[in-house]
Amino acid sequence: MTSAADSNQQVDGMPTDRARLDRRSFVAALLARIPDALVVTGLGSPTYDVASAGYRARNFYLWGAMGGSVPLGLGLALAQPDESVVVVTGDGEQLMGVGALGTVGAAAPANLTIVCLDNGHFGETGMQPSHTSLGTDLVAVAQGFGIAEAFAVTEADEVVRVADRVLARQGTTFVRVLIDPTEPPRTMPSRDGVNTKNAFRASLGLTTF
Amino acid sequence: MTSTAAPTTWQESVFEILKQGDVRQVAYVPDAGHSHLIRQAQADPEIADVVLTTEEEGVALVSGAWLGGQRAVLLMQSSGVGNCVNMFSLLKTCQLPFLTLVTMRGEFGEFNPWQIPMGSTVQSVMELMGITVFRADHADEVPGVVQAAFAQAFLANERVAVLLGQKLIGAKKWERD
Numbered sequence: 001m002t003s004a005a006d007s008n009q010q011v012d013g014m015p016t017d018r019a020r021l022d023r024r025s026f027v028a029a030l031l032a033r034i035p036d037a038l039v040v041t042g043l044g045s046p047t048y049d050v051a052s053a054g055y056r057a058r059n060f061y062l063w064g065a066m067g068g069s070v071p072l073g074l075g076l077a078l079a080q081p082d083e084s085v086v087v088v089t090g091d092g093e094q095l096m097g098v099g100a101l102g103t104v105g106a107a108a109p110a111n112l113t114i115v116c117l118d119n120g121h122f123g124e125t126g127m128q129p130s131h132t133s134l135g136t137d138l139v140a141v142a143q144g145f146g147i148a149e150a151f152a153v154t155e156a157d158e159v160v161r162v163a164d165r166v167l168a169r170q171g172t173t174f175v176r177v178l179i180d181p182t183e184p185p186r187t188m189p190s191r192d193g194v195n196t197k198n199a200f201r202a203s204l205g206l207t208t209f
Numbered sequence: 210m211t212s213t214a215a216p217t218t219w220q221e222s223v224f225e226i227l228k229q230g231d232v233r234q235v236a237y238v239p240d241a242g243h244s245h246l247i248r249q250a251q252a253d254p255e256i257a258d259v260v261l262t263t264e265e266e267g268v269a270l271v272s273g274a275w276l277g278g279q280r281a282v283l284l285m286q287s288s289g290v291g292n293c294v295n296m297f298s299l300l301k302t303c304q305l306p307f308l309t310l311v312t313m314r315g316e317f318g319e320f321n322p323w324q325i326p327m328g329s330t331v332q333s334v335m336e337l338m339g340i341t342v343f344r345a346d347h348a349d350e351v352p353g354v355v356q357a358a359f360a361q362a363f364l365a366n367e368r369v370a371v372l373l374g375q376k377l378i379g380a381k382k383w384e385r386d
Binding site: 038040060062063064065066067068069070071072073074075076077078079080083097099100102103106107193194196197200201204206209 | 261262272277281298299302306
């Protein structure tokens, strides 16, 4: 048996006495610096984190389709090369669609940044330890898939580096943000996918269909 | 290997329909039956060809393309349809347009029993997930079927699959020449 506390300590090579980052404040600080970016969220807590930072028409929230956030962001990034595209997802959602990092590595859109909020757990389903608590290093995985610009963030002020990468649009970027395995209150955006889709497209000057 | 086979007329017609319809992204897990179309996409500077590790990525990718204002098409083999099932919820929930061309295995003349469980249920699986299924088994019907599917997907905002039958493509040979 592996308790969550044990797994936290064995994870990541992180010193056990260092607090991980607060997910909500990191995401809010990032979004404040990239007001025009197109943002796609992976289901579960990343969707709530992005929603809690306030309404943006340029957010597309996944409430399901687990594993889909990165390939959806890739299609969007290829379609909108002059916009910054950011996928905000978690370790569980990323792991389900992990092969998509290979697809991203091959396509290499300069304007795509993947921000993976890694708490080492499946937070939505009872905080079971995920693979990133049990040996998987997502930065090494991303680099192995050909995403050269892949790095981990452990300090709050590194949000500036992440935002600069997003705004620069000078190469596919993967960021693993080591966050605290806590569950802040849910901030739920609309579950109406059609409404979200239409608002998102309208923000790009596109009609419904 | 059949990937270097000369293109037939129906294969040319499929690319023409996609090109005239301003498709800008072609996502695929390769299949010999799609090899001509993949080569055409790779050669066209206006089309991004995206090789996938698994087909459900393509469902999400073409959705993202459309959110960004581009038309995109997913190419896969029948075995890949099963990989996509949960990702199809994205299409239904968000009412996204969707066009996939599926080359069939596991039917007419199939030598490999492992292809049959998925190949024989592709149409049912697609329909259960809310996708309209068209089918072409003869070369002369391919252009009309693909054109109709294209129109329903991108003009009527439907989710449509075209199954390209094994009778059309030719059963894969068990023994090489």
